[in-house]
Amino acid sequence: MDARPGPYTAEQATRGEATFQRRCLRCHETSRFSTADFFRTWTRAPLSQLYGFIATSMPRGAPGSLSRPEYADVVAYILALNGVPPGETDLPATTAALTRIRVGAPSP
């Protein structure tokens, strides 16, 4: 299943924005997660990589303190920040499903 474009929904990104403001913003500016470098780094791999990193290491000091759907919402919000268009289905909250989803240009 290659859900590109639109691997998340606009509603999900809106939820993710609220979660980001509550749990991430005190340490991170959103602009930090929408640079070309950031996007290139994380979209070379399936989304399970970004999700896995955030879910196992963030928020710093309390990793794993969000629910799996909340982490997926935050990843959806980050995709929205990077101009990935929304679609019809929520980004899944399991690593297995996320390993099948990539965004961005396929590597040459």
Ligand code: HEC
């Ligand atoms: C208590 C402070 C703190 C909080 C809260 C926090 N982070 Fe972080 N985050 C860090 C630090 C420190 C690093 C590693 C050093 C760096 O890259 O700035 C980091 C790194 C990251 C990176 C890797 C950055 C890159 O350029 O690849 C991501 C992605 C990230 N955080 C996402 C999140 C998300 C999403 C949340 C909310 C769920 C969050 N962080 C909450 C402190 C925090």
